[in-house]
Amino acid sequence: MSGEAAVVARDSVPIGRLIRSVRHERGLTQYQLADELVLASGNESLGRGEVSRWERGKRVPGPYWQRHLSRVLELPPDELRAAARTAKQLRWRQ
Template identity: 60%
Template sequence: MLDARAQVHRTELISELVARSRRRRGLTQDALANLLAEASGNQSVTREEVSRWERGKRIPGPYWRDWLCRSLELPQDRLEHAAVAARLCRRGGPPRPWAG
């Protein structure tokens, strides 16, 4: 059985998952922020916050992960695994393979 740090190698980081899913839906960062604000009724999310998530500067909290799942039509467990992988990577998990 693989330990959690070894699993990081096999799991996409949340920054990668959010960016790829957003682009696949044809959304800009601003459009995703607006979609999240409209869906959640919470106007506090901005394009800048989406950018921080996608650059790996911040990991969206549980509240925004729930709305990201709904807005980007992603399975909750996939987004949660991606968030865990990002946290482990920040804490010195194994180096990620270069994605080119």
């Protein structure tokens, strides 16, 4: 599967599921991802609890954290934005 096809396949996935999937692919725990995001951003306000809320769909990371997630998880920013839109649409339907 080409990289372009992989983006299309994950395009309709909510951001929480995308974060969890890529975190697992990279062999990271929620604690480790939170630590990586703190290092990348210089913002110590993030912890494992927030990563958990993102992954469970309780919260959607905003543009600030999406930028750092893109770098840490090596995901295209457009893919994260699309996944965030999907998550918000699913929340509105409930």
